[in-house]
Amino acid sequence: MIKINFTSHNKEVYCNKGDNLLEVARNLNIFIDAPCNGNVSCGKCKVKLLKGNVDTEKTLHIKDEEWEQGYILACNTKVIEDIEIEVPSKLSSSMHGMKIEGSDKKRDKEIFDRAKNIIETHNLDFKTNIVKTYIELDEPTLDDNISDADRLERHVRNNLGYDEIDFKLDILKKMPVVFRQNNFKVTITYVKKKNKITILNIESGNTEDRLYGVAIDIGTTSVVVCLVDLYTKEVIDKASSGNAQIKYGADVIHRIIYSSKKNGLDHLNKAVIEETINPLLESIYIKNKIDKDNVVSLVVAGNTTMSSLFLGVYVDYLRQEPFIPPFLKSPKLMADDIGLNVNKSAYLYLAPSVASYVGGDITAGVLSAGIWASDENILFIDLGTNGEIVFGNKDFMMSCACSAGPAFEGGGISCGMRASNGAVEKVSIDKETLKPHLTTIGDCDPIGICGSGIIDLICQMLITGIVDRRGKLQRDLDNKRIRFNEHEIGEYVLAFKEEYNLENDITVTEVDIDNFIKAKGAIYSGASVLVESLGMDFSIVDKVYIAGGIGNNLNIENSILIGLLPDIEREKFEYIGNSSLVGSYLALISKDAKQKLKQIGNEMTYVELSVYPTYMDEFISACFLPHTNIEQFPTVKSLLGE
Structure with a gap:
């Protein structure tokens, strides 16, 4: 066995001769940025060899002076003897993204205000079907010696008016103790559907004031968790961090490839559940002194790949022609099915996807943007790790995805x-x-x-x-x-x-x-083709909504000058932030909004750019600053004096 000492992390590990250094670090849970997932194309996994020898080669990603100082690419290195390795703090630019970041009250209020505006503008019901009720059961006697479960069912039928009661095993396990903690005075949390209820939680005493839900946006790069008071609908707290899956590749294609390797799917699923979402939830619980059993409803949005990996579903066929996703609509889910750190019986709804590369994050974004009810022609562009675009109004919605990369x-x-x-x-x-x-x-x-x-x-x-x-x-x-x-x-x-x-x-x-020019070219050409597919051009666009994790200080003028966005009237543009999270929040607090989200998933039309006749020509033309045809950008033409 060979010993590796990661001096920067004060960790030692033993491995076999010939093991890949990046994989060894991953197994030890040492984060080394590897956007290309170890195919030696990005050069970001530089580490410093302090002692010993390795089997590696110098690449174009390593400067001469770095090579002399001992820098190597972890993905391109095999371990052959005992070594000491330092992971440079420069990697903290990516490591920083893995740290849990807290809430911003101003932005939390913006989430609430945008959602409230959608609900009020479109007359949606500001209600959920989850109820919490304090009840006092008859205490058992020798004359009234029915089972605890029957006692609860009798009370619900006689006093709450429901004919049928349902619950999972974990609820049954809690009943005997919880009932007797406060003389059969308990609070039940349940989902109501016509004459049937499903029990989600049982608590001793009166806890009617505590009822929470969680909205989650699973991005390829970042994950955001939003805790919501289901009574007031207010955002109590929010936390975010980088998606721990990033150590297996920066984009969905690299992660899909990794998922097909031995134990790859399990590693990716564990990374997003156990290493990302659950720590975010725990940080919120501790900060706000909340019992996880009071979190009884979740809505989750992510692109098609993230949704599949979140559920641990094999996804490799999604990247192979004809690009078939494993599912589009949310299966019936409870939190315990995938190990989330909330009430085991909590209902979990996954925002529906549209196609292989237009996922639930976009349907949720479209919900929050109100495109589905607009008289105006709206161009919606999500600038995340993947570039997705929607164009439409209340009569039609066309969508596409661009290979923009991260x-x-x-x-x-x-x-x-x-x-x-x-x-x-x-x-x-x-x-x-x-x-x-x-x-x-x-x-x-x-x-x-x-x-x-x-x-x-x-x-x-x-x-x-x-x-x-x-x-x-x-x-x-x-x-x-x-x-x-x-x-x-x-x-x-x-x-x-x-x-x-x-x-x-x-x-x-x-x-x-x-x-970056290729990424912006993909977005511009995708938007151009999407609008063109309807026999229109950018002059017909009334509003352009920019969403995604690009940052709140996106400069629209500069985005136009480099050819990312069309050169049209500036007042038409608006940055709307994390629309996926807002859409998830909407579906969490309003059953009408959740139903509308389902409809959006069914009604949106998908255009596959990879087989669209003019897309590649459009893309190549857009890989210029701002474009090979500068006539499409009169502002830039004037500025550059051409």
């Missing part, structure tokens, strides 16, 4: 990270000195850059002449922030390590820019 949430970018504290979210560049001015989330020192910051940066680099319209750095600029490596790949220094006491400079390379 760039909008910082993935595929050398210094990229999700929109959390320390992420650069705004950038401006002085035209004379080429020095950037940075604004970070949380007003702290920068540790990376998120999607909105990348958009600003590329736009500023274009209008200041640092890059040309292909996204290539100008070779004749004499400035310390512009440099080229031994392979003639250019990079722009966003922050020198000396400025912020960093281990390494924060840079954006030509490879990063190219990745």
Whole structure:
């Protein structure tokens, strides 16, 4: 056996000769960022070899000076003898995303207000079918010696007016003790359906004031959990973190591939349930002093892949033509079926998907955006790890998905990270000195850059002449922030390590820019084809809603200037944040909204871009700043003097 000492984590592990270093770290639950899932294409899994020898090779992702210092790619390394490894703190730009982040009361109120507006505007019922009632049962005697279960059923039938009562085994196990803790005075929580009720919880005494639900958005990069008071409908608290599945790949394709490997599906399911959602729930319970048994209803939204992995359902056929998902509609679920840290009998509803790459996060987003009831033509664009687009109104809704990759949430970018504290979210560049001015989330020192910051940066680099319209750095600029490596790949220094006491400079390379141009090109071309498929163009669009994890400070003007969004009237654009979470929250607090969510899933039409005749031509044309046909962007044409 060979010993590996991860000095940065103070952990030791024994493995077999020839084992892959990245897999060893994963098994030890040491997070090493590997967006490409270990196929040696992203270069983000750099670690430092402090002692010993390994079987590895130098790649283009490792600079000469890094190689001399002992840096290697974990995914490209086999262990051959005892070694010491340091996982650089630079990886904290991704590790940071795994930390649990608390609630923002202002944004929590925005969730409530947007949902309330949808409910009131469209006359939806602000009610659920979950009820909590305090009851006093007759205490047993020798003359009245029926079973505890029969005693409860008799009371429900005689006093609450329901003919039938149903409950799971865990409720039956609680009955004998709970009934006698307070002389058969108990509170029952139940779901009512016509003349039948299903018991979800039994508590000693009167606890009618405590009844909660949870809305969950499972993103490919981030997961958000929202605790809701089912009486007042208010958001009590919210917590988020990175999706722990990210260690198995940054995008859905890499995770689907990993799921088909031995134990891969179990690892991915465990990562999202046990390592992500349950810790988020526990953090909220502790903070708010809440008993998990009082959490009796959940609504969960995620893309088709995330929904499948959440349930532990085999998903590999989804990526193979003809791209068939295992399911679209939510099966009947209870929390105990998948091991969630809530009441075992809690009802769980999974937002319906539309197709292989348009999932429940989009149907929930469409619900919250009100497209289904609008007279206006609305273009809905979700800029998450995957790019999904919906165009429509109350009469029709067309949808598509773009292979944008994780760039909008910082993935595929050398210094990229999700929109959390320390992420650069705004950038401006002085035209004379080429020095950037940075604004970070949380007003702290920068540790990376998120999607909105990348958009600003590329736009500023274009209008200041640092890059040309292909996204290539100008070779004749004499400035310390512009440099080229031994392979003639250019990079722009966003922050020198000396400025912020960093281990390494924060840079954006030509490879990063190219990745982002492809991502924005996918979105623009997808939207263009979707609108064109109906014989229309962007002039017919009345509103453009931008949703997703790209950050609250998305600059619409800059997004248009780089060719991400169409060059139309600016007042038509609105950033609506995490629409998936708002839609999940709506379905949690309103049975009418949940029914509408089901209808949206059934009524939305899906366009498969991969087989659409003109899509590839549109995509290639859009992989330019802003576009090969600059006539589509008159604002940029004027600004650049072309």
